[in-house]
Amino acid sequence: MxxxxxxxxxxxxxxxxxxxxxxxxxxxxxxxLGTSDSGGHGIPEDTGARDDECEDWTGTER
Structure with missing residues (x-):
């Protein structure tokens, strides 16, 4: 109730x-928000580092 x-x-x-x-x-x-209009819209460039970390952790290649 x-x-x-x-x-x-x-x-x-x-x-x-x-x-x-x-x-x-x-x-x-x-x-x-303190963002500047640089055209990138605040999205970092993909460096592929995440894929390398996954390979190291799982022991497999993607």
Whole structure:
């Protein structure tokens, strides 16, 4: 007993998130996260080091 009020609030929040459109200031978000627009989008280049580590650990080649 007592779960009804909490469940109703969760449903209300979920409904608001689903149907209400929210404006997101992407420039402000980028400044807050401290990322620069270098074109790489913060994704590091794949050096293949992870595959080498897996080979060492498993003893098999991929």
């Amino acid at each position: 007592g779960r009804g009020r909490a469940k109703a609030k969760q449903q209300k929040v979920a409904r608001e998130l689903k149907y209400n459109t929210h404006f997101t200031d992407l420039d402000a978000l980028q400044r807050e």
